[in-house]
Amino acid sequence: MTTPRNDPSRVYIRGMGSIAPWRTTADSAVAPAGARLTCQEPVYEDWIDPRLLRRMSRIIRLGVTTGMMALREAQVSMPDGIVMGTGYGCLEDTGSFMTKMVTFREEALNPTPFIQSTHNTIGSQLALLLGCQAYNQTFTQGAFSFEHALLDAVLHVKEDPARTFLAGGADEITDISHALWKRFGVFREDGVRSLAMFKAGHGVLHGEGAASFLLAGTPSATDRATIEGIEMLYKPSHIVLQHRVAQFLAAAGITPADVDVVLAGASGTLHDDALLLELCRTLFSDSSRGFYKHLCGEYPVATAFACWLGADILRTGQVPAGVLQVDAGRTPRYVLVFNQYFGTHYSLILLRSCHATA
Amino acid sequence: MEQLMADLKRQIIEALNLKHLTPAEIGDDQPLFGEGLGLDSIDALELIVLLQQQYKVKIENPQDGPKIFRSVRTIAEFITAHKPA
Numbered sequence A: 001m002t003t004p005r006n007d008p009s010r011v012y013i014r015g016m017g018s019i020a021p022w023r024t025t026a027d028s029a030v031a032p033a034g035a036r037l038t039c040q041e042p043v044y045e046d047w048i049d050p051r052l053l054r055r056m057s058r059i060i061r062l063g064v065t066t067g068m069m070a071l072r073e074a075q076v077s078m079p080d081g082i083v084m085g086t087g088y089g090c091l092e093d094t095g096s097f098m099t100k101m102v103t104f105r106e107e108a109l110n111p112t113p114f115i116q117s118t119h120n121t122i123g124s125q126l127a128l129l130l131g132c133q134a135y136n137q138t139f140t141q142g143a144f145s146f147e148h149a150l151l152d153a154v155l156h157v158k159e160d161p162a163r164t165f166l167a168g169g170a171d172e173i174t175d176i177s178h179a180l181w182k183r184f185g186v187f188r189e190d191g192v193r194s195l196a197m198f199k200a201g202h203g204v205l206h207g208e209g210a211a212s213f214l215l216a217g218t219p220s221a222t223d224r225a226t227i228e229g230i231e232m233l234y235k236p237s238h239i240v241l242q243h244r245v246a247q248f249l250a251a252a253g254i255t256p257a258d259v260d261v262v263l264a265g266a267s268g269t270l271h272d273d274a275l276l277l278e279l280c281r282t283l284f285s286d287s288s289r290g291f292y293k294h295l296c297g298e299y300p301v302a303t304a305f306a307c308w309l310g311a312d313i314l315r316t317g318q319v320p321a322g323v324l325q326v327d328a329g330r331t332p333r334y335v336l337v338f339n340q341y342f343g344t345h346y347s348l349i350l351l352r353s354c355h356a357t358a
Numbered sequence B: 001m002e003q004l005m006a007d008l009k010r011q012i013i014e015a016l017n018l019k020h021l022t023p024a025e026i027g028d029d030q031p032l033f034g035e036g037l038g039l040d041s042i043d044a045l046e047l048i049v050l051l052q053q054q055y056k057v058k059i060e061n062p063q064d065g066p067k068i069f070r071s072v073r074t075i076a077e078f079i080t081a082h083k084p085a
Helices: A059-076 A091-103 A109-116 A121-130 A143-159 A175-184 A238-251 A270-285 A302-316 B003-015 B039-056 B060-070 B073-081
Strands: A009-017 A083-086 A134-140 A164-171 A209-216 A225-234 A260-265 A288-291 A325-326 A334-341 A345-352
Touching: A009 A059, A009 A143, A009 B003, A059 A091, A059 A121, A059 A164, A059 A209, A083 A121, A083 A143, A083 A288, A091 A175, A109 B039, A121 A134, A121 A164, A121 A209, A134 A143, A143 A209, A143 A225, A143 A334, A143 A345, A164 A302, A175 A209, A209 A302, A225 A238, A238 A270, A238 A345, A260 A270, A260 A302, A270 A334, A270 A345, A302 A334, A302 A345, B003 B039, B003 B073, B039 B073, B060 B073
Parallel strands: A083 A134, A083 A164, A260 A288, A260 A334
Antiparallel strands: A009 A209, A009 A225, A164 A209, A225 A345, A288 A325, A334 A345
16 A cells, blocks of 8 residues: 655545444444434443543543544544534533532532533543643534534644644434424424435434544545535525535635535425525536435534545445435545535535545 | 441442442442542542532531541441431
8 A cells, every 4th residue: 555645735534433323334224213313322441441431421422432433543642632513512411410500409519510511521531531731622613613623623734734633523412402402393203314304304303423533734545535625604695605615616626527426414304405405406416416414313513424424435435325315426536515504504525535636 | 327338339339420330349448539449539529419419418627528538437427427317
């Protein structure tokens, strides 16, 4: 295996890890879904010291474990920074802390849920576990949280390509959060978790998951993909979104025709998906097009899962059948993650194969 | 006293999420911190909260903490001596 040529403008995904309702591209089984899609969790003791594990709530275990997976795959023991994104934050500990405040009338409150209820706990626990005293940041911009985390890490790596940065996103469902979301009636509850979900137009299942990426400024023989660009748009009009997608791709030196696979973050809701699906049809008519939210559900950092899926498609050269809606039969060189969240937050993440020629 | 110590062991395991232990594996006089169970300062805070929530017992002087939390027996003795009637 030969080491690819160094390109200082590129950021390489050297390692990655994901915990989601859908485990791997090789295993098409999605976690059983009732009213929500929950993660298929690993044996955490394989990744985290049991003495530290006992204090960690589920989202911390999810986030920290994916971070450890990414580091192990990249064979990096100490990153130069840790950047996480979470839209919901650490809900289980927040719920526990708030419930006890009411039950015990704001007296005798347990310290652990309080300490770990803050959004930055995942990144902090990773730093404690690794003994990493470098840059540590958590972004909490709703459905742009992962994109901001990724962008921050990419900028750091581009500034000094000798650096490696760990970037990730994590969100969890809890009984309390699901009960609250249920009152809004935005998520379907019939357990449908296949591509058929998008035909009915009745919305997506409530989901959760975590994914982390070890980013490097220099190539290695085992890189998964490169990150070519990240873009976010809030409530864009049709014309603005169309223009910005073309602009975004042009900045990466390609046109819509060069995109081999589009992973669309459709939610199965006719109203919210309309703009996204129309642009997918018109701009990317020659590309393979697929969905991913039937595999992971809807949550603020679902794009972290999509980014993991896109990078894995580029690594294997195969698009899983359970993802594809339209198969153009093209070899994946460029994968575009094109997400929308409740019709307000739109984002683009462009990934490129490490084997693609310039 | 025996029943109180048995209850305390079960409550400590639950409050501190010591799932790898059973109540029988915690000795009555075994040190809880340092070389014993290896608990730390956050665990100490959790134990203070446990005494308040379960037994309505408050530790007025923080200096007494190390003495009270030396073992399950010393905690039981403190509860017995200070539990409200």
